Amino acid sequence: MSNPTRTNDAANDSWWRSAVIYQVYIRSFADGDGDGTGDIAGLRSRLQYLAYLGVDAIWINPWYPSPLADGGYDVSDFRDIHPAYGTLEDARKLLAEAHQLGLRVILDIVPNHVSDQHAWFQQALAAPPGSPERERFVFRDGRGEGGSLPPNDWYAAFGGSTWTRTPDGQWYLHLFAPEQPDLNWDNAGVRAEFESILRFWFDLGVDGFRIDVAHGMAKDPALPDLGLTEFSVIAGEGQEGHPHWDRDDVHDIFRSWRVIADSYPDPRVFVAEAHVRPGRLADYLRPDQLHTAFNFDFLKCALEADKLREVIDRTITDLAKVGAPATWVLSNHDEARHVTRYGRAHTGVTTPMRDQGHSTDLALGTRRARAAALLMLALPVGAYIYQGEELGLYEVEDLPESVLQDPTWERSGHTVRGRDGCRVPLPWTGDTPPFGFGTFVSAAPWLPQPDAWKSYTAEANQADRTSMLQLYRSALRLRRTNPGLRGEEFRWLDSPPGTLLFERGTGLLCAVNLSDQPIPLPDASSPLIASGPLGKDGVLPPDTTVLLHWD
Numbered sequence: 001m002s003n004p005t006r007t008n009d010a011a012n013d014s015w016w017r018s019a020v021i022y023q024v025y026i027r028s029f030a031d032g033d034g035d036g037t038g039d040i041a042g043l044r045s046r047l048q049y050l051a052y053l054g055v056d057a058i059w060i061n062p063w064y065p066s067p068l069a070d071g072g073y074d075v076s077d078f079r080d081i082h083p084a085y086g087t088l089e090d091a092r093k094l095l096a097e098a099h100q101l102g103l104r105v106i107l108d109i110v111p112n113h114v115s116d117q118h119a120w121f122q123q124a125l126a127a128p129p130g131s132p133e134r135e136r137f138v139f140r141d142g143r144g145e146g147g148s149l150p151p152n153d154w155y156a157a158f159g160g161s162t163w164t165r166t167p168d169g170q171w172y173l174h175l176f177a178p179e180q181p182d183l184n185w186d187n188a189g190v191r192a193e194f195e196s197i198l199r200f201w202f203d204l205g206v207d208g209f210r211i212d213v214a215h216g217m218a219k220d221p222a223l224p225d226l227g228l229t230e231f232s233v234i235a236g237e238g239q240e241g242h243p244h245w246d247r248d249d250v251h252d253i254f255r256s257w258r259v260i261a262d263s264y265p266d267p268r269v270f271v272a273e274a275h276v277r278p279g280r281l282a283d284y285l286r287p288d289q290l291h292t293a294f295n296f297d298f299l300k301c302a303l304e305a306d307k308l309r310e311v312i313d314r315t316i317t318d319l320a321k322v323g324a325p326a327t328w329v330l331s332n333h334d335e336a337r338h339v340t341r342y343g344r345a346h347t348g349v350t351t352p353m354r355d356q357g358h359s360t361d362l363a364l365g366t367r368r369a370r371a372a373a374l375l376m377l378a379l380p381v382g383a384y385i386y387q388g389e390e391l392g393l394y395e396v397e398d399l400p401e402s403v404l405q406d407p408t409w410e411r412s413g414h415t416v417r418g419r420d421g422c423r424v425p426l427p428w429t430g431d432t433p434p435f436g437f438g439t440f441v442s443a444a445p446w447l448p449q450p451d452a453w454k455s456y457t458a459e460a461n462q463a464d465r466t467s468m469l470q471l472y473r474s475a476l477r478l479r480r481t482n483p484g485l486r487g488e489e490f491r492w493l494d495s496p497p498g499t500l501l502f503e504r505g506t507g508l509l510c511a512v513n514l515s516d517q518p519i520p521l522p523d524a525s526s527p528l529i530a531s532g533p534l535g536k537d538g539v540l541p542p543d544t545t546v547l548l549h550w551d
């Protein structure tokens with residue numbers, strides 16, 4: 001059972017409402033055994049760093065046994081740990097140590113699909129069409145002569161058809177890679193199995209789950225054609241009446257999961273990964289379903305004041321209707337790091353997966369990333385930090401093709417490089433790779449780190465009073481100590497075009513200047529923390545955020 005020693009001001013059972021959650025991409029966080037891959041031992045050795053950073057919880061990307069066809073989102077056994085990451089005993093120790101430091105631990109559950117190496121799928125392949133083993137998945141006969149054409153025209157998220165043919169002629173559905181067959185959530189056995197998996201980890205002391213592809217689990221059993229082109233597959237996520245994204249039936253699954261989470265004395269929580277059209281996210285966060293969800297509208301938004309204001313307003317208004325707290329997020333393991341995005345001419349995310357090949361100005365991107373981080377941490381109430389953003393890391397856009405591992409690279413016929421550039425192992429110490437990623441003499445990290453990361457290590461950040469790390473630490477400290485930031489109050493104030501100004505609680509202002517002109521700061525205000533130097537005459541320079549005390 002979890003027993004964190006540090007709680008925030010909210011009641012113990014609602015710590016998640018205002019939590020700052022740090023995303024640990026375990027393969028790239030810290031390598032405790034020197035094999036070039038991050039692991040639980042490495043994570044345990046860096047828990048103090050996370051506690052000192054000042055986050056409330058960590059979310060660990062899938063750490064289960066997996067052939068890693070999609071970085072671990074192809075799970076072959078949901079009740080164990082990938083041998084490269086450690087053992088269940090290591091997981092128990094991690095949970096105990098994290099809880100001792102007051103850090104909650106959230107895992108990643110992948111219920112839409114399993115690995116093609118999962119025992120269930122292997123049994124399904126060995127069983128005949130129409131068998132109970134195949135009923136756990138979505139098997140269908142093909143169309144056309146001899147059933148040689150896929151059952152419908154759907155396209156998979158990494159490219160190609162969503163259908164792969166088996167040796168006996170039937171086809172199986174996979175919304176992602178062929179190595180990730182989709183489960184059939186109309187099957188009672190599938191539902192029971194996942195309820196049991198949730199209990200397994202909750203019993204071990206895990207505090208919650210991030211739910212992968214929460215909006216994709218329910219499918220229209222008629223599997224109708226979509227008439228979409230390949231590149232509109234993700235855009236199709238926003239389409240009304242879509243046969244596999246955001247169907248109303250999915251909510252029943254989450255109602256039964258909520259009952260399980262609430263059955264624990266220290267209730268467990270769920271975070272939805274749900275890409276849905278505006279207004280639909282709140283449906284997932286009704287009081288009898290999930291607790292929070294990632295705010296992808298905020299992540300994808302261009303760094304422009306009017307657009308951000310619209311997203312912030314919509315988020316707060318929509319979620320308030322169901323009593324759910326807002327969350328804010330700038331980066332994750334699927335999108336180009338925001339230092340790189342914000343240094344481009346177009347600062348929003350416009351294409352599925354990534355905008356590759358657009359030039360970027362890293363100095364500008366870093367300035368803006370600092371401004372965005374302080375804005376994010378000043379907004380009410382929850383936030384996500386993707387490992388390495390607190391070090392100021394940028395997207396590694398020049399990884400050699402030979403090392404690329406994201407299935408997108410192969411599935412797109414080598415046209416889309418994919419997401420490896422934001423998954424490069426973290427630099428901790430020293431002047432040369434592997435920058436302390438391995439805790440002793442180690443194999444080369446599974447993806448190469450740029451030499452220039454010597455100025456981005458945690459050590460280098462630590463030594464510089466003005467570093468990104470110090471900015472995150474100071475902002476997180478302020479969130480814990482300033483009553484205005486801890487509460488949920490939020491009020492816009494008038495400000496010049498291209499800027500944002502809002503008040504949290506009483507007397508705490510946040511001003512963000514995204515225009516190209518300096519703006520005067522409000523009268524009678526004194527800065528508490530700023531993302532960059534302020535002008536001598538009390539002005540806020542472009543691409544800068546400041547938190548002010550206001551009398």
Ligand code: NOJ
Pocket residue numbers: 070073110176212213273333334
């Ligand atoms: C979303 C995850 O964040 C991503 O990394 C993964 O490829 C897909 N879901 C499929 O599981």
